[in-house]
Amino acid sequence: MGTPASYKWLIGSTKTEGNFGVAMASADLTDWYKIKEADFSQMDTTFESDEDEINGYVGGTLYTVQERKGTMARKAKASIELITWALGEMLGNVTSSGATPNYTQTIKWRNVCAVNPPSFSFVEGEDCVGQTATNWLYKGVVINTLTLEFNGKGPGALTLALMHDGSETAQPSVVFPVPAAAFAVNKLFGYHLTTKLGPLGTEDITPLLRSWKMTINSGIVEPPSMAAGVLVSEYQYGPKNPKIDIEISLKANKGHAIYGYYQAAAPTVVKHISALTINTNRSITLTQSSCIVTAIAKPSGNEVNLDIKVMEQHNAIDGGPGAFVCKTGFANLLQNSP
Amino acid sequence: MTEVDKTSAKVKIERVAGVDPITQIAYISSDRPGGYSQWQPEPGKDAFEVSAELAAAAVESGGFRVTEDSRVKLKPKKGGE
Numbered sequence: 001m002g003t004p005a006s007y008k009w010l011i012g013s014t015k016t017e018g019n020f021g022v023a024m025a026s027a028d029l030t031d032w033y034k035i036k037e038a039d040f041s042q043m044d045t046t047f048e049s050d051e052d053e054i055n056g057y058v059g060g061t062l063y064t065v066q067e068r069k070g071t072m073a074r075k076a077k078a079s080i081e082l083i084t085w086a087l088g089e090m091l092g093n094v095t096s097s098g099a100t101p102n103y104t105q106t107i108k109w110r111n112v113c114a115v116n117p118p119s120f121s122f123v124e125g126e127d128c129v130g131q132t133a134t135n136w137l138y139k140g141v142v143i144n145t146l147t148l149e150f151n152g153k154g155p156g157a158l159t160l161a162l163m164h165d166g167s168e169t170a171q172p173s174v175v176f177p178v179p180a181a182a183f184a185v186n187k188l189f190g191y192h193l194t195t196k197l198g199p200l201g202t203e204d205i206t207p208l209l210r211s212w213k214m215t216i217n218s219g220i221v222e223p224p225s226m227a228a229g230v231l232v233s234e235y236q237y238g239p240k241n242p243k244i245d246i247e248i249s250l251k252a253n254k255g256h257a258i259y260g261y262y263q264a265a266a267p268t269v270v271k272h273i274s275a276l277t278i279n280t281n282r283s284i285t286l287t288q289s290s291c292i293v294t295a296i297a298k299p300s301g302n303e304v305n306l307d308i309k310v311m312e313q314h315n316a317i318d319g320g321p322g323a324f325v326c327k328t329g330f331a332n333l334l335q336n337s338p
Numbered sequence: 339m340t341e342v343d344k345t346s347a348k349v350k351i352e353r354v355a356g357v358d359p360i361t362q363i364a365y366i367s368s369d370r371p372g373g374y375s376q377w378q379p380e381p382g383k384d385a386f387e388v389s390a391e392l393a394a395a396a397v398e399s400g401g402f403r404v405t406e407d408s409r410v411k412l413k414p415k416k417g418g419e
Contacts (some may be wrong), residue, residue, distance in 0.1 A: 092373065092374040093364050093374060094362060095360065095362060095364065095399045095401075096360070096361040097358035097359060097360045097361055097399075098358050098359070098361065099359060103361065105362075110374075111366050113366045113372075114366060114372065114373060114374055115372035115373065116372045116373040117373075236372075331361045331362075332361045332376070332378050333362065333376075334374075334376045335376065336376070
């Protein structure tokens with residue numbers, strides 16, 4: 001018998017589908033990242049019925065599958081590797097450099113001419129004896145939203161909302177890694193985060209941080225398609241997406257300079273830099289060279305907090321509303337598979 | 339500053355010495371409209387002949403420059419500079 005605790009999923013950290021919906025090679029789907037919940041992939045089916053026709057009965061009788069697509073969530077403890085993979089798969093605009101074992105991925109916003117996000121495949125299943133019929137491959141997968149949250153010193157929470165093309169392909173022969181062979185990651189905790197926010201971008205507010213949350217939304221849309229079959233044939237970025245929102249809770253009140261940036265008749269343009277650093281070779285840094293903040297004061301226990309929202313401002317320096325520099329062990333991302 | 343002639347079929351580029359070697363570049367290609375193409379330059383190799391689209395992205399990365407014989411048709415700057 002399978003169990004939720006036996007749930008595993010396999011991706012290819014440095015791989016992507018060469019063409020949307022064409023499954024990646026099984027040999028490239030070997031990286032098991034630990035996640036927190038057995039969020040089984042869901043298949044959503046749109047049925048067409050004849051209930052709007054006079055069919056000799058009351059209500060719908062005949063059902064035809066009109067379309068299939070799917071969704072799933074991934075909740076994981078934040079790590080440099082999983083975040084970098086997700087950012088690459090969301091934005092696609094990756095430049096990598098470096099040499100073994102230390103590489104740098106510079107990930108920028110999608111080019112104005114880019115319509116389709118990268119897509120990938122993955123395998124999931126219940127890794128128990130006799131349960132190979134629970135092993136399925138999903139393809140045409142895109143990441144719709146990424147949320148990364150830190151509260152205090154604890155581990156970061158990474159949540160991904162994924163969409164697939166609606167197909168499920170049996171993978172009875174897949175072999176999942178044993179527990180000791182889970183993909184090695186550098187886990188991120190609240191104490192790894194440093195944040196600078198101000199007109200110069202050097203104003204360090206790290207000692208005042210209470211919580212920090214980043215949301216990137218691709219606003220994925222599925223254009224109406226008449227392509228053969230019932231599966232999704234294309235996912236696109238939503239218009240004016242992806243968007244990035246940063247929400248910061250700070251031990252500060254209306255006397256803090258940041259409130260002044262917001263309060264000014266002409267709100268002060270600020271620079272935001274947040275870095276998650278384990279060491280000089282393993283880190284993720286978000287730079288937003290130009291942005292506006294809003295600030296709301298509220299009580300929190302015995303202190304006053306400022307709830308700050310960083311509003312994105314596309315700019316030439318970042319080539320968008322922000323740019324990520326990820327220092328990892330990945331020589332490159334998004335290599336076509338097969 | 340060197341600009342890539344995007345009308346050229348092939349452009350020769352070479353690695354810039356002294357910077358971290360580029361291992362991957364994403365670029366918009368006419369072969370793959372709507373999405374990014376990815377290029378992984380061969381490690382240890384310094385000179386490449388690539389499409390103009392890729393050459394433009396490679397130069398922008400800072401890790402490559404256009405070789406002398408491919409440095410053609412620089413656009414004149416406004417104001418006669």
